[in-house]
Amino acid sequence: MKVYKSPAKDINLPELDVLTFLFESKSVLAKEDTVLHVEAANPKNSITKAEARELTKHMSHVLRTKYGIGANGPSKDIVLCVVNGNPMDPLLFYSTLGAGGIWSGASTAFTVPELVRQIKDADAKLLMCTAEYEENMVAAAKQCGIPLDRILRVDPSTPKDWKLINLKDGKNVLDPVNGGKLEWQRLTTKEECHKTTGCLLYSSGTTGLPKGVRLSHWNLMACNPICMSVADNYRARCKQEGREFVWNVIAHLPMAHIAGIAWYSMNPFFMGGTCYWMPKYDFDGFIENNRKYRTTIVMTVPPIWLQIAKSPKVTDHFDSVEAAATGAAPMGMELAKDVQKKIGKGKVRPAQCWGTTETTGSMTGNNFGELDETFSVGSIFPNLQLRLVDDNDQDVKEGEPGELLVKGPVVFQEYHNRPEATRDAFLDGWYRTGDVGIFKDGLNYIVDRKKELIKYKGLQVAPAELEDTLLAHPEVADAAVIGVQDEAAGEVPRGYVVRAANSKVTEKEIQEFFKKNLAQHKQLRGGVVFINEIPKSPSGKILRKNIRQWVADEQAAGRSKARL
Incomplete structure (x- = not known):
């Protein structure tokens, strides 16, 4: 069996649940006064790490005592959210985990039939939405037999006074000052962390209708030190050069996507940075926010990079950028070079990364600040293993195309209530990505896709x-x-x-x-x-x-x- 590993040493991963890792681990760079999440349109509407911890405990208490989330044990109760981009979004994620529940996001673009499908498939116990999606959520809930008192409207509009409004009586169920607080359950072994589900995101995998991908606390925790290893390398390089790398990023992709969970809710937290939230993506607002907040990193998808490259509106908007990454779909070298002319004063080129929902985001990438002239998707990250096999599941020679199989801490638990799909997704413990690639000279190249996606x-x-x-x-x-x-x-x-x-x-x-x-x-x-x-x-x-x-x-x- 031919197995490829990272040229870097494996990372000693802490055996902790996500919340203990983020709020208490010394390996997380965010300080107590670090501003974690900010409303881009109103920077006064923000929350620090210390504030986020206390609000997470209070919201967890509300979810447990008023709605029974986690009351019968962890990994059972699913909270489904349809929300715009706002600094309260990650708090909904943190507090759902804090209560012992499973957070699930549905697309803001969903019609009522699509919402019904996901609510039923997940067997959601509680629904949350921001105001603009309330009508569709109520209609879908009615078809699923979910009463109004199990739907909460998310209102993050007032700084330091965020609200969850019960749709049945119109009352705010939050009172952080006088309300109770719930300490989340501490998980202290790898086995406990991996058997406890924290997140349910929907993906089509390699084929078929969308399926719920169950991501464990181990997956969610591990994706931070593993996927951010390239950022850590860059931070260390900056320190050697006598300068500091400050992580500033604009949140513009949806929370129903793995990017919303990893790129915005956890990775900036881990790196000690600030995430500025846009309610939804619009190009003019996106480029202006990047200029206003002097973002140092941009992680987005090829269609947005294409807009940046082609638009005459983009002048100095991305001059402060020090690192850039592209994912979710292939991107050509010529487009990357065109983008380079618009960001980081011509010194930064978007580097490709590669991953799936089932792997909690990226599995490969290039070190920040390095230009890969072959335009690969980078090296496999530490703690992960890679194989390439032919149509008969036999390993191919280095340099020959094969389906990419991976193994490691970021690989998901299973598909929700789909044992056959889970079985078909693995080969002797290796996750079948459905992507066809080539491994050459320590780098990976995606050349085709077996997936129907x-x-x-x-x-x-x-x-x-x-x-x-x-x-x-x-x-x-x-x-x-x-x-x-x-x-x-x-x-x-x-x-x-x-x-x-x-x-x-x-x-x-x-x-x-x-x-x-x-x-x-x-x-x-x-x-x-x-x-x-x-x-x-x-x-x-x-x-x-x-x-x-x-x-x-x-x-x-x-x-x-x-x-x-």
């Missing part, structure tokens, strides 16, 4: 979900969905549709049907192609490779996309 602007889109929606249309007999390349978005979904007998359904009608049923990032922006038959294997599996070949052939020949 479509990445639209870094957001996951499951073809199976879109196919189910197409098949729900009364005039569709059969359907398949693939991702097609798009310069601005990375990939966009394209539907291949077999009309029902005597149907004359049009693309416009199908697109309207999608708008009513699915979020914006799941729309068929790649178009609808009407065909006579969906190519399938003898077992009935859609042969997506055949459809992708159609696209390649048509692009090469310059033909139209219609195949009737």
